[in-house]
Amino acid sequence: MNNTFRSRIKAPILLNSAEAEIIRALRRQGCITSTDLSRMTGWSKAKTAQDIRDLVEKGFLMEAGEGISQGGRKPRLLCINRNLGFVVGVDIGATSVDVALADISGSVLQRYSEPADVRQRPEPFLGRCVEIILHLMELQGCRADQILGIGIGVPGPVDFARGVLVAPPLMPDWENFSIRGFVKESFPNAFVVVDNDVNIMALGEQRAGDGINVDHFIFVKIGTGIGAGIVSNGKIHRGSTGCAGDIGHICVDKNGPICRCGNTGCLEAMAAGPAIAEKAMQAALNGSSLLLKNLMNQNGGVLRPEDVNTACREGDQAALEIIRASGQMIGDVLAGLVNFFNPSHIFIGGGIANFGNHLLVSIRRAVLRRSLPLATTHLSINFSRMGPDAGVTGAVALALEYLFVIEDQPTTTI
Amino acid sequence: MNNTFRSRIKAPILLNSAEAEIIRALRRQGCITSTDLSRMTGWSKAKTAQDIRDLVEKGFLMEAGEGISQGGRKPRLLCINRNLGFVVGVDIGATSVDVALADISGSVLQRYSEPADVRQRPEPFLGRCVEIILHLMELQGCRADQILGIGIGVPGPVDFARGVLVAPPLMPDWENFSIRGFVKESFPNAFVVVDNDVNIMALGEQRAGDGINVDHFIFVKIGTGIGAGIVSNGKIHRGSTGCAGDIGHICVDKNGPICRCGNTGCLEAMAAGPAIAEKAMQAALNGSSLLLKNLMNQNGGVLRPEDVNTACREGDQAALEIIRASGQMIGDVLAGLVNFFNPSHIFIGGGIANFGNHLLVSIRRAVLRRSLPLATTHLSINFSRMGPDAGVTGAVALALEYLFVIEDQPTTTI
DNA sequence: AAAACATTGTCTATAAAATAGACGAAGTTC
DNA sequence: GAACTTCGTCTATTTTATAGACAATGTTTT
Known part of the structure; x- marks a missing residue:
């Protein structure tokens, strides 16, 4: 199942709005029953069941045993398929680097920090980051082709569309260096997003903190x-x-x-x-x-x-x-x-x-x-x-946000 | 037709995303043919025609004669039904008041400005505004029940949700006065929105200017x-x-x-x-x-x-x-x-x-x-x-933005 | 002017998507 | 154990959108 799926992954992963709503609900609640989902969304039971079947078929969802009875038949629980793949968050600071390996629902599985000097050239620095990621993957038992997204925060002004630093005072050697290109060489299946370090901290605060x-x-x-x-x-x-x-x-x-x-x-x-x-x-x-x-x-x-x-x-x-x-x-x-x-x-x-x-x-x-x-x-x-976690948490959230893209967004304003 | 429609208007007017897309296209282009709309949206000709019939039936759209041939049969043009109703934009400045009467597509039909002193109490000031609106309506030949929306900009901090001024330095007597309530008395069918004067100027610049x-x-x-x-x-x-x-x-x-x-x-x-x-x-x-x-x-x-x-x-x-x-x-x-x-x-x-x-x-x-x-x-x-037009244009845009509301907005983020 | 070709818009048959609700399976409560 | 709940599947039906045929109405070419 995972083998057939793996080759089909194309990042970013396109979801229609119904699929996105289901996955979002599962992110929030962890587990959910088909009936609850139907009630939450207002969709008929048949449609909900069909959409769930599709998502299970595609490998995004999996069954997670039985729930507790509400006075009748026990429901079957659904959760996000944690074997689908993994995402990585990297928070590059001026004097340190934080890396986290998370599953597709955003839960951090492995985490590592070490001092580092960002003033060196990007190749050795990012090479070390790749080493750390590979190490965390080994601990978790995950292959390179299972890494679907990587979010990277860097301490300098980022041209977000290009994923490139522009006139960074702390790290002049990184100017115009394609961080995305370098990292993609080691993780060809991964969707790589680069952003300013403060933006990812804000994102972390929004997704997992008081924001x-x-x-x-x-x-x-x-x-x-x-x-x-x-x-x-x-x-x-x-x-x-x-x-x-x-x-x-x-x-x-x-x-x-x-x-x-x-x-x-x-x-x-x-x-x-x-x-x-x-x-x-x-x-x-x-x-x-x-x-x-x-x-x-x-x-x-x-x-x-x-x-x-x-x-x-x-x-x-x-x-x-x-x-x-x-x-x-x-x-x-x-x-x-x-x-x-x-x-x-x-x-x-x-x-x-x-x-x-x-x-x-x-x-x-x-x-x-x-x-x-x-x-x-x-x-x-x-x-x-969130202390030092804001950065990596946000980097993971960034990777997930750009890994899953909702298609056919209608016009929001007249 | 208009008579039966008038009584059905409930502000804000709810549109589904397809209807919103059609109306938005018509706002931009003024007139459009059914075939062009079909090509723009990607919808089949049948669906496009059906949606157009519905919107004509509801009174939003009307036929506008024939277009020029593209080498074949002449198309029939569609435009927004200008008899559906009107909106009003009011830009209250520190020393003047600007009023515009516009049709439902946002085109200004009548416009008037006069000096005014905002330091007086809100009742006489707004009473005069209502007089001006009534005067413009008379010039245009429009009845009070045809006014569907009124956007008002005021020079002070506005609690937008309540439509009330909070600690306005220029106009202390207006604090917590319900501008919406006062105006609604004269135009019970209208949907009244109050905002800061600079916000409406920005909105005007965005809709009709270089923004x-x-x-x-x-x-x-x-x-x-x-x-x-x-x-x-x-x-x-x-x-x-x-x-x-x-x-x-x-x-x-x-x-x-x-x-x-x-x-x-x-x-x-x-x-x-x-x-x-x-x-x-x-x-x-x-x-x-x-x-x-x-x-x-x-x-x-x-x-x-x-x-x-x-x-x-x-x-x-x-x-x-x-x-x-x-x-x-x-x-x-x-x-x-x-x-x-x-x-x-x-x-x-x-x-x-x-x-x-x-x-x-x-x-x-x-x-x-x-x-x-x-x-x-x-x-x-x-x-x-835009000069002095930014304010009223924006006030009209504000009225329209909150008059037409798109229902069933799907989640935009995972 | 007739023939050939283009475009428009309606209509029909069909496919796709969603719904309501029946129904059996699997529970709980009394 | 009888009565009642909840869960999830299945079927018949309705709603929605599509493709494409076709007539109506044009322009262009011969």
């Missing part, structure tokens, strides 16, 4: 850089050239320091991880914080953003002030975006997201002070609770 | 205030509480003047019409511009924004500098929004849109300097060419 059923939200990643993933009307907003959400280079202070983008006083240059570390080192050197000075000496003369967090937790005033200043600058920018975009939620993630409440409180305060009341009364600003 | 087929754009209105209408993925983005686009209160200079919203240094307080006039009066008084001083004396001691424009056209350096400074501040804010939203077009409208190129050039320069290259390479920033 579920939220129409309009912003996911802000604060780490080495600062970026935002935008969801409008329940869909990722990528903008006309696919680089929407690049808020790291919004101007905070015209007289501020020079950013790697060439401008002055960008948010990223003043409030992201490196800026925090830099300010902390100044505080250590000019004697305003003994604790930071000691940490710096322990670290061999440098401070990382995490060290500032450590100092902050121990009540160091200088460190606290640095974090507060960052939060305020980020909040000032977000205030403008709240006025413009009017989201109901802002999720904050990235390496700095576990910096505790000092950062969050100052962000909230700045936003509330500078945004319109109507925009803030129902606004929630919180850390993403 | 047609543009997926992501921002319409910026600069007048007494500054606001933006946002289109994402081809749809108006209203945000979670319907107040998206309120960019007038984004902070430009923390040490700037106090805005009517209570904060300091808002874009609106520093760059909109009143600020321009205020700066010009200072320039007139402190002697930096003789021309402005003369204009001020002619006007009885005050200057309006238009006077600055006049001075600018005559080459007055002080006036030019004021305009340039406004353009730069607006451009600085837009630069951030371009990074965030990545639109392909920015349309600039409102009372200041006819201020010529000095404003536009300085806006463009500021945006290009501070936005990412990938976001600006294909970005067009231009004045809206």
Whole structure:
């Protein structure tokens, strides 16, 4: 059965709207009975049964034993055929790479992370990613031809249609390199989608986090850089050239320091991880914080953003002030975006997201002070609770979203 | 025929997707033949003919004579039944009101504008609007029960779902007043939709201006205030509480003047019409511009924004500098929004849109300097060419969009 | 002007898709 | 064990769409 099916897979997989509705229901509920599906959709029992038979025939669905009786005959349960194939999510960060192997319903089966340096050339980096994927596949016992989709998030501006990085500051050697082409060589059956890392985090938050059923939200990643993933009307907003959400280079202070983008006083240059570390080192050197000075000496003369967090937790005033200043600058920018975009939620993630409440409180305060009341009364600003999982989860969701395509979408507006 | 139909109208009018596609094609093309429609949609001739018969039967479509032969039998043309009913668009500005009466296809039949003061209470103001509508109806020979939809744009934050203004700075007496309820009393058959004035201008630009087929754009209105209408993925983005686009209160200079919203240094307080006039009066008084001083004396001691424009056209350096400074501040804010939203077009409208190129050039320069290259390479920033028509056209489009509702929209995403 | 060809739109037979509801199988409740 | 429920299949029927024949009505060529 799987053998005959395998050769028929052509990605993306086209579904009509009835099939899509069934699969969507199964994604949400895990298991479902034919009768419940009929009731949910409003279709007749015959049509529902026929559609299910077709999907089982095609290999998407399988029976999953018997359900519990509702006072009559026991129903037969249906679930997504987990042997149909697998999808992979890859979250490439500036200093690490996260990979997840998931089944066709989006459940993560295997997961792996390791440090990595994105500044190297794409071939060895992606080669290592392929190795990791192959390793996870071995653990799961899955063949290369069973990999149907791969979603990849990269930390830079992505021309989404082409799946190519455009002028990426962190990884200049990747410019115009076809990530899709490289990965396809190892997984010819797979449908490869490349997107910005923040977009996939937003997608992860929407599918498996607190962003579920939220129409309009912003996911802000604060780490080495600062970026935002935008969801409008329940869909990722990528903008006309696919680089929407690049808020790291919004101007905070015209007289501020020079950013790697060439401008002055960008948010990223003043409030992201490196800026925090830099300010902390100044505080250590000019004697305003003994604790930071000691940490710096322990670290061999440098401070990382995490060290500032450590100092902050121990009540160091200088460190606290640095974090507060960052939060305020980020909040000032977000205030403008709240006025413009009017989201109901802002999720904050990235390496700095576990910096505790000092950062969050100052962000909230700045936003509330500078945004319109109507925009803030129902606004929630919180850390993403998905932690480092948002990225890979979103990458898996991205792969699935573009693996299954609904055909014959009718016009939605007059 | 029309008599039996009239009583059957229940707004909103539900259409299935086939009917919607036919009506949409007719909106675009004006007239169409059955065969062309069959070719466009891919439906068989029989189904197309049947659907057309149904729509004619229901009163939406009517025959419009014969078309020209393509080398064979002459086709019969179809068009939208203009006797079906009418829609009204009302664009309420701070100092004026524009009303248009249009047929069901969106073509404007009658149009009227007059000065008005929105600071008065809603009852007399809207009462006058109703009078104008009745007057236009009389000119067109249309009865009150033939008005099927009314779209209204108001200059303030609208809770779109309720159709009510929330904390409107320009018109405090309108807070929580049910505009829909008031208008419905005079036009009980009409479906009334209320939206922010900038959203309807964006809608007008999208339906009848240069925004047609543009997926992501921002319409910026600069007048007494500054606001933006946002289109994402081809749809108006209203945000979670319907107040998206309120960019007038984004902070430009923390040490700037106090805005009517209570904060300091808002874009609106520093760059909109009143600020321009205020700066010009200072320039007139402190002697930096003789021309402005003369204009001020002619006007009885005050200057309006238009006077600055006049001075600018005559080459007055002080006036030019004021305009340039406004353009730069607006451009600085837009630069951030371009990074965030990545639109392909920015349309600039409102009372200041006819201020010529000095404003536009300085806006463009500021945006290009501070936005990412990938976001600006294909970005067009231009004045809206619709002038004062954008508002009413959009209000008509709004009425039509919510008058005709497509039923049974299938799921668009897995 | 007649013949040849094109296009339009209706009509019919047919195929495809969905429905309602009958009915037996498989349970639970009393 | 009798009465009642629920589940899922099956059949007859209705609804919806299609293909293609064909007459009506044109233009173009000879």
